[in-house]
Amino acid sequence: MSSVPPESDPEDTNKQSFWMPGNYQRTVKRTEDAFQACNDIVTCFQERARLERQYAQQLSEWSNKWKPLVDTSPLYGSLLRAWQCFLSSADRLSTLHASVCRSLVSEDGDRIRTWQKETFHKKLFGGFRESQDFDVGFARAQKPWAKRLKKLEKAKAAFHKASRKEHTAQEREVHAQGNPDITMEKQRKIQEEREITHQETQKVRARYEKVLEEVTRYAPRYMEEMESIFDQAQEEERKRISFLKQAFLSIHRHLDVTNNESVKAVYNELHNTLMSVSEQQDLRWWKNTYGPGMPTDWPQFQEWMPDKKLKKAKKEVEPKDVVMERSVMIGGVRVRALYDYVGQEPDELTFKAGEQFLKTEDEDDQGWCRGMMDGGREGLYPANYVEVV
Structure with a gap:
């Protein structure tokens, strides 16, 4: 079953339009958002750089721990060289990940900071x-x-x-x-x-x-x-967008540190994701996530289920000031109908010319008053159909 897009009020949609007064602020705010995004990107990959440094240190410590034991092991020949190759590979990976750490901080981080400083010019009292x-x-x-x-x-x-x-x-x-x-x-x-x-x-x-x-x-x-x-x-x-895309690609090049086919597949997938940055796809995603394409849980028939036994809540005593406020609304002004009127809606009164009743609320912007007939029925009526007795 295809989902029906939620109906939106045309008047509300018009108020959100770019052409309406003040709605351009969302476009203006993109500058501050982009500046903050640069800070977040640098902080994010500084944390990744610390992980790379820690991994390089752990690889080096692991290799130094096992080298003496492997060198004095009973193995010999090609089997011994194979075991020793694991340790030498760890040393090379340690050096490589240490260089990745330096690149993320000194190259990619500094590049974004420099571009950020050249692109965004702060004002003396805040803002750009x-x-x-x-x-x-x-x-x-x-x-x-x-x-x-x-x-x-x-x-x-x-x-x-x-x-x-x-x-x-x-x-x-x-x-x-x-x-x-x-x-x-x-x-x-x-x-x-x-x-x-x-x-x-x-x-x-x-x-x-x-x-x-x-x-x-x-x-x-x-x-x-x-x-x-x-x-x-x-x-x-x-x-x-173009600069940050290139910055991401540069970070990717530094992180893609191996030619292993399984790992290469992971970085190729990441590379393809970065290369697939598309305005149309971003707009389509926004539409389906926050716009008319959003999924909606439309009402469906639900069986009645007995409620669990609940403790009776204590009856709240109304404050005195509420009671006094209600008493002020009691009463009204006596009015007489000038013409016959037949209510068109369930909440409207019906009366004949000359009939008297109480006006309980003053006229609103649409020209209607609220009144109460002698029988106790309340409802709306045209203000100009009556006169004060």
Whole structure:
């Protein structure tokens, strides 16, 4: 059974986009990450160098211990020379591993440290000049775009607010038409109110469309400037990857110390792994590890299993301040319905014009209040459908 990729919210995905204000920081941070990676690489192979030195010392000690015994052994001829060859091979391996230790420290370690010093320039008060240059470049390119986005968001909010107000006015007009309890004069006022809200909506809509057009017109220039800075950051990252790849290959050459076929196979495999460094494979791995390709444990039917007998927990006594806080919420404001309303959702109230009930929560941003009918039923209702008694 193929796994279904997890659905992601388009709005959340858009917020994570490189083009959104401030999201370039992940690219800027690569400089500091690469500097720290150099420190970790040097420390890692310094430990390996100590292991090589210890192994060389142990080989030498083992050979010196057994040489006198082998030389005075009862063996002779080619058999004796074969035994002695094991010891002389150990001496040569000891020398070789000692040289590996020196190469890892003085050659590979110093090479990475030198490149690190030449590539990363620390600032007086922390951070790196390279990071600051990219940060300033991205911020400069993004500043006018961020201002336009903020202006666009404000225009959109105003348009949605006006549209919501117009929609409410339209509903009031529909409910008022043909209602004998509402005078013609009041119906005329409701109709005028609806026309005013319509005109305001059209006015705000035009402003919103104008700002959107400005943002759309500026987008190509913004993308060009951002991509220009991003390409510079990519080029610096390419140089780092290329250098570290060569550094790894150099370390590999120093560690590949034998022509034994079994050991050679191990180092050939390592060499092939180093030579197979690929941007595409790295990106594919990221996708399958942290992106849409991640495996998901989708819900499956599970049989019911009886729970183990648990000790009853002591009933917690609610603090006094919680009880007092609840008592403050008791009560409300008495309101009277101006129009009939039939709830469209399970959490909405249904009432008729003239009916009275309690308003228990004030109006929210969407134009809804919470109330409680005399029978005890609670729910939401449009704020403009009632008046305070």
